[in-house]
Amino acid sequence: MTTAVPAVRNAVRTWLEKFEAGDTVLVAVSGGADSLALVYAVSIEAKKLAITVIAVTVDHQLQEASSTQAEKVVEQLSKFGVECVIKKVNVDIKEGLEASARKVRYEAINEVAAQENVAAVFLGHTKDDQAETVLLGLARGSGTRSLSGMAHHNGIYVRPLLEITRIQNEEFCKELNLDYWNDPHNHNSQFARVRVRTDALPVLEKTIGPGIADALARSAHLLRDDADALDHWAKREEIQLDLHDLDCAHLESLPRAIRTRILRAAIYAAGAPSGSVSADHVSAVEALISAWKGQSALNLPGGVKVERISGRLSLSPHRP
Numbered sequence: 191m192t193t194a195v196p197a198v199r200n201a202v203r204t205w206l207e208k209f210e211a212g213d214t215v216l217v218a219v220s221g222g223a224d225s226l227a228l229v230y231a232v233s234i235e236a237k238k239l240a241i242t243v244i245a246v247t248v249d250h251q252l253q254e255a256s257s258t259q260a261e262k263v264v265e266q267l268s269k270f271g272v273e274c275v276i277k278k279v280n281v282d283i284k285e286g287l288e289a290s291a292r293k294v295r296y297e298a299i300n301e302v303a304a305q306e307n308v309a310a311v312f313l314g315h316t317k318d319d320q321a322e323t324v325l326l327g328l329a330r331g332s333g334t335r336s337l338s339g340m341a342h343h344n345g346i347y348v349r350p351l352l353e354i355t356r357i358q359n360e361e362f363c364k365e366l367n368l369d370y371w372n373d374p375h376n377h378n379s380q381f382a383r384v385r386v387r388t389d390a391l392p393v394l395e396k397t398i399g400p401g402i403a404d405a406l407a408r409s410a411h412l413l414r415d416d417a418d419a420l421d422h423w424a425k426r427e428e429i430q431l432d433l434h435d436l437d438c439a440h441l442e443s444l445p446r447a448i449r450t451r452i453l454r455a456a457i458y459a460a461g462a463p464s465g466s467v468s469a470d471h472v473s474a475v476e477a478l479i480s481a482w483k484g485q486s487a488l489n490l491p492g493g494v495k496v497e498r499i500s501g502r503l504s505l506s507p508h509r510p
Contacts, residue, residue, distance in 0.1 A: 339410030424451035
C-alpha cells in the first residue's frame with residue numbers, strides 16, 4: 191500500500207466537511223484516473239457526513255466510441271453507489287478545440303448543477319494541472335490573476351485535489367482496482383497543454399532540477415494571495431468612484447496595479463462584452479492617465495468610447 195489512498199481521501203474529506211448533512215454535491219467524471227479517484231473518495235467520505243453524491247460525465251462526441259466510454263463511466267460508478275448522468279454536447283469550434291470543448295463542458299456541468307440544486311461541483315484538477323496552467327500563463331505573458339492558477343474554491347466549484355499529483359491518483363485507482371481511462375487527447379501534441387506536460391516540464395525538471403511542478407504550484411498559491419489582495423483594494427476604490435467619469439489625478443496617485451484594475455472594471459461597466467478587454471486595451475486607456483500627450487479618443491470593444499477631457503476620463507457606451 192502506498193500513501194495515495196489516505197492522501198486523496200483526506201484531501202476530499204477536508205472539503206466535504208465544509209458542507210452540511212443533507213447537501214448534494216456533483217462530481218464531474220471523465221473516467222480518467224483523476225476524476226475516478228475523486229468520485230470514489232467523495233462517495234466514501236460523503237456517507238459519513240450524510241451528503242448525497244451524484245455525478246455527470248460529458249460526452250463531447252469528438253472521438254469514436256465516446257458514447258461507449260460515457261456508458262462505461264456510468265456502469266463503473268454504479269458499482270459504488272453513485273448515480274451518473276450523461277450529457278451529450280456538440281462542440282462548436284470557435285476558439286480552438288481545447289477552449290471550445292471546455293466551454294460546452296462547463297455549460298453542461300452547470301446545467302446539471304442547477305437542475306439538481308447542488309451545493310457544490312467537485313472537479314478533479316491536480317497539482318500537475320496547476321503547474322501546467324501557471325507555465326502556460328507565463329508563456330502567454332499573463333497577469334497576476336492568470337498566473338495564480340486555479341482556486342481550490344471558486345463559486346460552486348471545488349477542487350480538492352490541487353495538492354495531489356497525477357501519479358498519486360493513478361496509484362489510488364490501481365490499489366482499489368478502479369479501471370481508469372487514458373484519454374487519447376491527453377497525448378495529442380497539437381494541444382499546448384499536452385506539449386507542456388510531455389515536453390516542457392520534463393525538460394525543466396532535467397535542466398533546472400526536480401520539483402518544478404511543486405514550485406509552480408506553490409507560486410500559484412502565493413500569487414493568488416497577492417491577486418486577491420489587489421482585487422480587494424481595487425474594489426474598495428471602485429465603490430467610491432463614478433466609473434463613467436474618473437478623475438485622472440486621483441487615478442494617477444494609485445499604484446498601476448490598482449489603476450488598471452479600476453480601468454478594466456470601468457470599460458466593462460460602459461458596456462464592453464464579457465471577456466473582450468485585452469491587456470493592450472487597458473494599457474492604451476492607462477496611457478491617457480500616465481502618459482498624456484493629447485491622444486485622441488479610444489474606441490474599444492462593444493463600441494465603448496474613452497477620452498480624456500479637462501483632466502477627467504470619460505467612458506461612454508455605444509449609442510446607435
